[in-house]
Amino acid sequence: MTRAGPERRARSGRTSTSRRVYALLIGVAVLACALLASVMFGSRTTSFGDVLGVLSGTADPYVTTVVESRYPRTALGLLAGLCLAVAGTLTQGVTRNPLADPGLLGINAGAAASVVAATAFLGASGAIDTMWWALP
Incomplete structure (x- = not known):
């Protein structure tokens, strides 16, 4: 049996770091798509062009009102998800159990x-x- 040399260990460390970076980038991209979908969809669906028009200030007042009324919902959803993620992470960290849930405590x-x-x-x-x- 041969042991892994320092070169192999260094490569595996870089691979692990690059995987984490890719996973983080994919997660941020999915989050951005979810936030955009939250602003676009509602009782009156708006197009991507309408949302860009609101952000640039060139949309008509009705579309601006509809899209801007969705910002609090989007921000609250993001905040609630963040809080749930932190609570789950803390529960798993305190109990040192990767399968921890609120029923455990x-x-x-x-x-x-x-x-x-x-x-x-x-x-x-x-x-x-x-x-x-x-x-x-």
Whole structure:
């Protein structure tokens, strides 16, 4: 058996780094496409040219209003996804388990118990009330 020499180890390190860079670039490209699709599609579909017209300031006022009203939805979706990714990464890091999920730490059970207690003892009803009781 022969051992891997320093040249082979260096090549495998570069290959791993280049794969990570490619994966990151592909991820950023997919994210950009998803953000563009979020701005383009809604109850009234707009074309890519309309979105570019809004960004350059040459679109008509109606299209500008439609596209600009979609920015908060897009930003909130991006922020929610970012927060979920960070929460998942922290859960996996704290438990040192790559398959960790919220049920592992009892987060789901705690939220459910809080909602049941608020419903039974405080009369919470409706989606808004239960959502707020599930957060703590």
